[in-house]
Amino acid sequence: MDEKQVVDYTKYRLKPESEIIKMLKEVSQLQVLLCEKCYKKFEEDFEPECLELREIISRSGTTLLKCTSIPFLCNNYLTGNILERIRNDNCTVGVVSCGIGIQYVAGVIKGGKKVLALADTVSQSGNATSISGYHGIALGEEKCAACGQCWLEITGGICPVINCAKSLLNGPCGGADKNGMCEVNPEKKCAWIEIFERLEKSKRKISGSIKTINHDIFGPYEREKISLLSRERRKEGFYGGVHPEERKEDTAGLAIAVFPAPEKVCLFLSQHAGLPAKPLVRAGDFVKAGQKIAESSGFISAPVHSSVSGKVLSVTEQVHPVTGQLSPAVIIENDGRDERDFSVEPLAGWESLEPLKLLDYIREKGIVGMGGAMFPSAVKLFPPRPVDTLLINGCECEPCLNGDNRLMVEHPVEIIKGAEVAKKLLCAGKILFCIEENKKEAVEALRSSMQISTDMNVVELKTKYPQGAEKMLIKRVLERSVPDGKLPFDVGAVVLNVGTAYAICRAVCEGMPLFERIVTVSGDVVTRRGNFLMKIGTPFSHIAGKCLASGADIGKHDIKMGGPMMGILQKNTDSAVIKGTTGILFLEKSPVEVSESRDCIKCGRCVDVCPMELYPHYYAYYGKKGLWGKCVEYGVNKCIECGCCQYICSSKIDLVGYIKKAKRYADNQA
Amino acid sequence: MLITKLKKRQELLNMIERKTVFVFKCFGCSEVFFPEEDIDGFIRENSAVIAGVARIDYLCNEEFTKSYLNSFDRGIKESERIVVFSCGVGVQVVAKLLENKRVLPGCDTHYLKGFQGITSQDADCEQCGSCYLNMTGGICPLTACAKGLLNGPCGGANEKGKCEVNPEIDCGWILIYNRLKDMKEEKIMAGTDVKIRDYSLITGEKTEKK
Numbered sequence: 001m002d003e004k005q006v007v008d009y010t011k012y013r014l015k016p017e018s019e020i021i022k023m024l025k026e027v028s029q030l031q032v033l034l035c036e037k038c039y040k041k042f043e044e045d046f047e048p049e050c051l052e053l054r055e056i057i058s059r060s061g062t063t064l065l066k067c068t069s070i071p072f073l074c075n076n077y078l079t080g081n082i083l084e085r086i087r088n089d090n091c092t093v094g095v096v097s098c099g100i101g102i103q104y105v106a107g108v109i110k111g112g113k114k115v116l117a118l119a120d121t122v123s124q125s126g127n128a129t130s131i132s133g134y135h136g137i138a139l140g141e142e143k144c145a146a147c148g149q150c151w152l153e154i155t156g157g158i159c160p161v162i163n164c165a166k167s168l169l170n171g172p173c174g175g176a177d178k179n180g181m182c183e184v185n186p187e188k189k190c191a192w193i194e195i196f197e198r199l200e201k202s203k204r205k206i207s208g209s210i211k212t213i214n215h216d217i218f219g220p221y222e223r224e225k226i227s228l229l230s231r232e233r234r235k236e237g238f239y240g241g242v243h244p245e246e247r248k249e250d251t252a253g254l255a256i257a258v259f260p261a262p263e264k265v266c267l268f269l270s271q272h273a274g275l276p277a278k279p280l281v282r283a284g285d286f287v288k289a290g291q292k293i294a295e296s297s298g299f300i301s302a303p304v305h306s307s308v309s310g311k312v313l314s315v316t317e318q319v320h321p322v323t324g325q326l327s328p329a330v331i332i333e334n335d336g337r338d339e340r341d342f343s344v345e346p347l348a349g350w351e352s353l354e355p356l357k358l359l360d361y362i363r364e365k366g367i368v369g370m371g372g373a374m375f376p377s378a379v380k381l382f383p384p385r386p387v388d389t390l391l392i393n394g395c396e397c398e399p400c401l402n403g404d405n406r407l408m409v410e411h412p413v414e415i416i417k418g419a420e421v422a423k424k425l426l427c428a429g430k431i432l433f434c435i436e437e438n439k440k441e442a443v444e445a446l447r448s449s450m451q452i453s454t455d456m457n458v459v460e461l462k463t464k465y466p467q468g469a470e471k472m473l474i475k476r477v478l479e480r481s482v483p484d485g486k487l488p489f490d491v492g493a494v495v496l497n498v499g500t501a502y503a504i505c506r507a508v509c510e511g512m513p514l515f516e517r518i519v520t521v522s523g524d525v526v527t528r529r530g531n532f533l534m535k536i537g538t539p540f541s542h543i544a545g546k547c548l549a550s551g552a553d554i555g556k557h558d559i560k561m562g563g564p565m566m567g568i569l570q571k572n573t574d575s576a577v578i579k580g581t582t583g584i585l586f587l588e589k590s591p592v593e594v595s596e597s598r599d600c601i602k603c604g605r606c607v608d609v610c611p612m613e614l615y616p617h618y619y620a621y622y623g624k625k626g627l628w629g630k631c632v633e634y635g636v637n638k639c640i641e642c643g644c645c646q647y648i649c650s651s652k653i654d655l656v657g658y659i660k661k662a663k664r665y666a667d668n669q670a
Numbered sequence: 671m672l673i674t675k676l677k678k679r680q681e682l683l684n685m686i687e688r689k690t691v692f693v694f695k696c697f698g699c700s701e702v703f704f705p706e707e708d709i710d711g712f713i714r715e716n717s718a719v720i721a722g723v724a725r726i727d728y729l730c731n732e733e734f735t736k737s738y739l740n741s742f743d744r745g746i747k748e749s750e751r752i753v754v755f756s757c758g759v760g761v762q763v764v765a766k767l768l769e770n771k772r773v774l775p776g777c778d779t780h781y782l783k784g785f786q787g788i789t790s791q792d793a794d795c796e797q798c799g800s801c802y803l804n805m806t807g808g809i810c811p812l813t814a815c816a817k818g819l820l821n822g823p824c825g826g827a828n829e830k831g832k833c834e835v836n837p838e839i840d841c842g843w844i845l846i847y848n849r850l851k852d853m854k855e856e857k858i859m860a861g862t863d864v865k866i867r868d869y870s871l872i873t874g875e876k877t878e879k880k
Contacts (some may be wrong), residue, residue, distance in 0.1 A: 015801070023804060074793075099795030099803065099810055106808020107793070114853065117803040121795050144758030146672050146782075150775035152758065154687050157765020157773045159758055203769045226703055226782065228671050243706075245725060579799050591737045598733075608700050650728045 009524040012098045012119040017056050023116055024060040027092045031065045032057075032118070033105060034523055035073035036099030038604045042621050050324045053096065053118065065091050071615050072604045073101040076108075077239055078613055083108045092119045106382035149216045151210055152557050156198040163191035169284065170210060214228035237476035240611040241464045242644045244399050244565060246438060246530035249400040251522050254530045256410055259519070260546060261334055265308050265537030266318050266576040267293065270366040273375045274300030279330060285312045290341040293330055296363070302376045303366045303535040304531075307515035307535035319572040321540075321561045321581070332537070345511045355425050358508070366514045366579075368500030371468065372562060374580040377500055378655035390420050390428040391477060394435040394442060395468035395497040398563025401583045403518035404498045406531045408435070408442035414455075415498050418505030422496055433458045433498075434477055436467060465565060468643035470495045472611050484638055499582075519545050525557050541573040543584050560585040565643040598651040604657065608644035612638050616655050623658035631662035632669070638664070672701060676708040682753070685774045690721045692742070692749035693776075694764055696756030698727030703782060709755045712776070721748045723794050729760030736767055740826050746771070763870075764780035800868060803821035812867075814842025819865045 014020070024030065025255040034050055050067065068086075071077055071140045074097070086093060087109050094116040094282035095102045106115040120276045128510055145162040151169070152159060161169055165184035199206060234240065270276035277294035287293055287306040294304040313331045320327035346360060347353070363378035396404040400480050403566070408415060434442050445525050446458050458478055468473055471482045473495055480491040498516065506512040519534040521543060528547040540561075544554050545638060560567030563582055577584070604614040614635050622630035646655040676682075697704055713723060722745025723772060727737050739746065746752070752768060754761045755776040766772040796812040802820070803810060812818055816835035825834040827841035848854050 081681040099797070099801060099813075101802065103793035103795070103810055106803065114855070115803075115808050119806075120799050120801045121797045122799050144672070144762070144779050146758070146779045148675075148778050148780045150758060150761065151763065152679070152761045152775040153772070159762060162758075174784045198769065204772070227705075442721045488826050587830055588741070591741045592734050595736075597736070603700070605698065605700050648727070649697065652729065652734065655774045 008187075012096070012121040014053060014056075014096065014119055015117070016058075018491055020056050021120060022055075022638055023118075024062045024094040025116075027116075027206075027613065029065050029091035030057065030062045030093045030116075031086060031089060031092045031100075032067045032096065033073065033086075034067065034069040034071050035095075035101045036071040036602075036639060037097075038072055038602055041599060042602065043045060047394060050096075054325060059346065070642045071618075072607050073097050075604070075607060077235060078607070080102070080108065080627055082433060087113070091399060092116060095216070101188055120339055120361050121144065121529075126562075132361055143267065146337075149518055152515045155195045156202075158191060158195045158198060159193045160195065162186075163194070169212070180338040197487070206554060223447055234608065236452045236511045236513050237463065237464060237467070238472045238611055239613055240644065241466060241472070242609050242647055243463070244647060246463075247399045247522075247564075248402055248438065250403070251520055251529050251531055252405060253404070256406050256518055256531050256533055257533035258545075260307060260536040261336070261535055262538045262542040263334055264305075264313070264539065265332050265334060266307065266319055266330065266574065267330045267537040268318070268576070268578055269294050269304060269330070271304060271374060271536070271579045272417075274298060276328060277301060277304050278329070279315050281312045281315070282667050283312055283314045286310070287312060287332060288339045288341040288565075289509055290344040290511075290515060291616070292343070292364075292366075292513070293332075296376075300376060301377075301378055302368050303364065304330075304333055305366055305513040305515045306330075306341075307537050309330055309337050309339040319575050321570055321578060322568060323574040324568075324571065332430070344512065344513070345606050347508055347511060350421075350508050358421070359411060360424055362504060362507055365503075365512070367503050367507055368514065368516060368579050369497055369581060370503060370514075370579075370582075371497035372566065372580045377422075377496070377504065380494060380496070383426065383494060385489050386492065387426045387489050387494050388429045389478060389494075390419065390426055390431045390435045391495045392431060392494050392498055392501055393468055393470075393472060394439070394446075395471055395473065396431055396567055396582075397463070397465045397468040398437070398567075398582070399465075400522045400585055401518045401520045401563050402522075402531050403438050403582055405442050406501055407498055407518055407624075408439070409445045410456055411502055412442075413447040414505040416450050417447070417509065418501035418503070419496070421508055422494075422501065425550065426494055426637045428494065432456075432477060434461055434473055435459070436461050436463045438463050466611055466640070469611065469640050470640060471640070483634075496532040515659065517577075517579065517581065519577060519581055521585075522583065523585045523586035524588045525535070525549075525552065536577055536579055536581075538577045539573065540570060540575055540577075540584065544573060544586070554586075556586075556589070558587045558589055560632045565639060565647060592652050595654045597649075600651055600653060603650045605648045605650060609648050611642060611644065612640060614639060616659070619658045619662055620653045620655055623662060628662045628665035629669075631658070636662040671761070672704045672781040673782045674705060674755070675756050675780060676705050676712060676777055676854045677775070681867045682712070682774075682776060686716075686719065686753065687753050688719060688857065689750040689753045690748055691716070691719050691753050692721050694727040694729060694752065694754045694756065694760070695723060695725045695869050696760045697725060699757075701731075702757045704755070704777075705777070709776065721745045727757055727828055729754070732763050732767070739767060767796060786800070796799065798867060802864060805861070805864055806846045807853060807855070807858075809842060809846045809849055811842040811846060814840070814845060 070079055092114050093109060095105050096119045098121045102117045106401040109115055113627045147161050161167055176193055177670060180189050182188045182190050183405055201418060204293055278297045279294045281293045288309045289306060291306045292303050293306045296303045310333045312331050315330050317326040318329040359378050367377040370375040394404055394408050423431050433446050443458055449454055463475060470488050474480050474482055474488055474493050478493055482488055482491050500558050503514050515536050516533055518531055520531050522529045526547050527549045540559060547621050554573060559570040561570055561584060562568055563583060600620050602617060610616055618633050618634045620638055636659055640657055643656050680819045722742060724742045729735050744764060752771045753776045754764045757758055757779045761775040778867045794813040798812055810819055816833050827844055831841055831844040833841050
């Protein structure tokens with residue numbers, strides 16, 4: 001890329017040595033907070049200014065207790081905790097940052113402790129008093145003076161205000177010289193001449209009238225309000241998150257339809273968190289729908305059941321949709337008769353069954369978390385610690401997907417029944433159905449099917465991605481934070497997806513093992529969108545054949561399993577639907593491919609949106625250098641791979657890719 | 671930081687003149703506060719004349735915007751007006767890339783405090799080049815002053831400690847005094863450390879790196 005554009009946007013510099021030494025005269029112990037700055041390219045790990053400062057401090061005779069560098073110091077939500085600790089230390093605090101950071105630290109550490117400003121801020125931004133306009137991530141030359149009255153429609157897209165040496169709209173000016181240069185700065189072309197030239201080129205004329213700038217059209221209180229609003233919005237419910245385009249309207253109104261069964265199904269033996277299941281069938285065997293074809297191989301594991309009746313063609317290896325690597329699978333030819341296995345029949349008297357037996361029954365039916373993580377439900381429903389609340393997760397915060405939504409609209413009674421079974425097993429006090437407010441129909445359906453009481457209720461949540469993640473949901477609904485390395489039951493909560501609740505109900509009431517699920521098929525290039533009841537093991541090529549226009553070239557599109565945010569790109573169309581498949585999306589390839597990504601400019605947007613309160617830009621920085629250990633230091637294991645950082649990245653960096661690699665490295669180390 | 675505010679409906683409609691319109695919506699940047707709901711409302715109301723909507727993050731990134739434009743080729747070709755909902759930077763980038771089209775700004779851009787860093791803050795920085803926060807208990811007198819002045823000329827605060835110009839804001843120096851009093855450091859104010867502001871510090875030559 002053009003090197004000229006990667007400017008080091010340092011916005012502050014150390015104060016002169018004499019001033020710092022004078023300042024430190026009466027200070028015996030000093031602790032320094034350094035902001036790692038924003039809007040600049042990464043430099044060496046250690047900023048030269050820090051070294052310089054260390055030298056100055058050692059010359060001054062003051063003891064430097066600690067030098068902490070904090071990325072994006074002014075992010076008060078993340079910095080607050082660090083400052084809380086420092087507040088109790090007995091020392092003076094020196095801050096190297098822009099004026100905002102210093103004021104923020106001084107505001108937090110007030111009461112007795114002195115905060116020293118060790119740096120001067122120099123003008124770089126489009127501040128009213130500064131000379132150069134610089135906004136957003138614009139590294140180019142376009143600037144905006146934020147005058148509040150945009151004239152660009154009249155001026156052919158060239159701003160006369162920011163390009164004027166005096167920042168004036170239209171005078172008082174002594175006029176440009178013969179070459180069209182500014183009277184004040186002879187190296188700069190007069191903006192109005194540039195405007196005239198651009199308009200003339202496309203045979204246009206300056207139309208409309210330009211009035212004098214009104215400097216008083218937007219009051220400071222309105223600004224204040226908006227300023228606070230934007231911060232509040234970021235902290236709403238849980239920190240960070242994004243609001244991607246929902247695009248749910250494509251399939252929201254489409255009732256669940258039975259998807260035509262494929263000729264062959266491919267059932268992976270690893271369709272759950274934990275150890276893969278052990279196959280019970282061999283090539284040539286005849287199986288019926290619902291027959292167990294693989295046995296769970298440990299506590300955290302789950303059995304697999306056939307989704308069709310027919311002949312087992314082979315027990316082979318196929319590309320797994322999640323890992324992208326070859327993984328054992330059973331291929332079964334569908335005879336089309338859909339004969340049910342004898343085991344598929346209602347469990348008589350389940351209401352009075354012992355909890356442990358009921359749990360075993362659910363385990364036997366192969367039920368796993370259907371939101372995507374595929375954690376065996378029987379394990380989740382047997383927590384080692386008492387649980388007070390069961391959250392039924394109907395957020396479905398991923399764009400495009402509607403499977404959970406339709407399930408709640410069409411089968412509220414079954415979901416409630418399933419939730420009640422789970423509640424009984426957990427001995428939980430109450431059930432809360434958590435639904436995002438963009439699914440009004442689902443909220444209504446559930447509300448009208450239940451007896452609302454203190455034990456059971458529907459919670460409507462303001463839409464925000466990734467609200468459906470367990471930790472975020474618990475934080476939002478119960479205001480409890482799940483500590484690092486802990487699980488939801490540690491804070492007395494269990495989260496189940498609505499799909500899982502439905503599957504539990506069907507297992508108990510109908511004896512149905514988990515061999516079919518609701519899958520949303522959607523995307524730009526799909527001609528037959530919908531929410532389908534699909535056999536597990538349906539190959540993606542079969543779905544493409546039924547849902548894309550005939551003659552469509554799959555190779556030209558991206559196939560994603562899951563939603564657009566967390567969905568996993570599929571390279572192999574022989575891969576198939578598994579228990580955690582929430583949707584299959586056929587999308588246009590992105591115009592800006594990952595390979596075109598730029599270097600990180602530390603805009604900080606990823607830090608701003610990371611719901612786990614991490615610093616994702618470091619994963620790209622260290623990942624690029626292959627320093628995976630550093631990524632682990634920055635908590636890559638806490639990442640939930642929600643994709644917010646990648647979605648918002650101004651340089652289009654494949655952050656999730658780096659994160660996955662770093663996690664794999666961490667796993668190998670462990 | 672910036673705020674973008676939707677232009678007045680009538681003003682926008684006058685600019686569009688019932689011609690076919692292609693819309694660019696910028697999002698993502700944390701420097702700008704976008705009026706997303708207002709924009710969506712406007713698009714819904716005028717969907718009859720809108721040939722297409724492109725929702726692109728960081729319009730100001732010219733290189734990326736250029737690659738996106740290709741995928742909206744047809745919509746752009748059909749339209750006689752391009753309306754860009756973004757800060758002034760985005761409008762200028764699109765205008766540069768589509769020189770032959772009439773590119774209209776859908777928003778007015780306003781200055782918002784908290785210009786750098788990653789979020790809008792209560793604190794603002796004037797970038798004066800000579801930080802006074804040491805003497806002022808960490809409260810900036812410049813940004814707290816209605817006139818943006820360090821220490822006058824000022825008619826004085828009123829009895830409630832409010833600014834003479836804007837009676838709704840607190841006088842910065844009174845806030846400073848109160849904070850210093852809490853810290854038992856009021857004597858700082860009796861000193862002469864606060865000097866007259868040197869405006870030459872914010873001119874081009876001196877902001878170059880040392």
